Amino acid sequence: MNIVVVLNKPAGITSHDAVQAVKKAFKVRKAGHAGTLDPIATGVLLVCLNEATKITGYLSDMDKGYLMTIKLGENTDTYDSEGAVISTVKDYSVTKEKIERVLGNFMGEIDQIPPMYSAIKLSGKPLYELARKGIEVERKPRRIRIDRLELVSYNDPFVTLSVECSKGTYVRSLCNDIGAALATGAHVTGLVRTRIGRFRVEDSALINELPQKTDCIYTIDNALAGFTEALLDGDNFRRAKNGNPIKIINLLNDYRRALIDLITPEGRDIYVRLKDLKGNLFGIGKVVKDSIKIERLFN
Known part of the structure; x- marks a missing residue:
């Protein structure tokens, strides 16, 4: 059973836990995933079983889409609602027009500094291990690409954005940078990955629908049909x-x-x-x- 499963990861569990659940459902020994989702996030997680684990890198490299809700007025240490609030801005004036102007500055190729709470390694250790000890280190900017960044709704203090981006994009960092540009601060309160490549959340399966649901399953050949x-x-x-x-x-x-x-x-x-x-x-x-x-x- 060498397949790719398009999973709709629930909130509150890690990507690793989601993979283990799929692994158990299909009764296989080997499993991996393409494109880690934070515990707070839901949506498309590509789970690769057996020989399909050899293509996780190719799948991770595909462009991604997100629906992101952010809260203005508060920065957290993790850039999302799971972290501790480290600063607040109570008096601010933000309109839809101002948000749209700011979003335009993030379109195309930009340099992005990844968050401390990330799996990027420094001297063999993930940055999040240092962050949990209260240690912050300098991170080199990474070149990413934002293809779409649109305002879906604004109900102060909450802003919902539609994002289409390249591999390597940290949407938490994008949120943090948008908050800085608005001079309000901001952190992510909700995140749905709507797609990886052509694999969309509408075509995904919940954990409890597996292994019975089959329209979320792809062979290795079909998963890489774009090649x-x-x-x-x-x-x-x-x-x-x-x-x-x-x-x-x-x-x-x-x-x-x-x-x-x-x-x-x-x-x-x-x-x-x-x-x-x-x-x-x-x-x-x-x-x-x-x-x-x-x-x-x-x-």
Whole structure:
């Protein structure tokens, strides 16, 4: 059972606990997830079982969508309602128009400083371990991309925002930065991940619906349907199965042409689903110059 389950994680549990629940429901030994959700958050969590754990990195790299509710006037140490209030602003004047103007400043590629309460490691230790000891360290800004940041509603002090963003975006940090720009402070009070890539919360399952609900289950091949594919014959198949790179020029005609058409001057990452002549998926490759480098092989 090598599958990806689109789970609607409930609030109040960690992503790890959610994975364990899915693992138990399907009676499997190996499970992992793509894209951690904080305990406060609900929504799409991709849970990968058995061989599908090999593709968590590819799934985590997909763009994400969120519906985020923030509270103005209070900063917390965790940037969400689970933390302790560390500062307040009682007298402020904020309108919908002001919020929309501020949101415009966060569109496109921006530098973002991740929160102390995060799993980012410093000298092998997660930052949240330092934060719990009251230690704050300097964090390097990370380049992220905000594709959409729209005001859904404003009922002071609560603001609800729709966010579409790249991998690596901390929406708690985004909330904190918006609060700073409004000069009110802010923290997250509610968060729903509405999608990862094409996997949407509307198509997800609750824990108690598993394993009976099947329309939330994807094979590895279907989960990575956004990757181009290449069927490998004879020598190419044997080389790939041994982990050796494949020359693009040696691919079968249709797949060679399709792959060449995808290559751009800016050199964006191109991943390939590798299949045998019967169409069975056996690996994932990445285009490197004129070859396909083998990244993952499935048993």
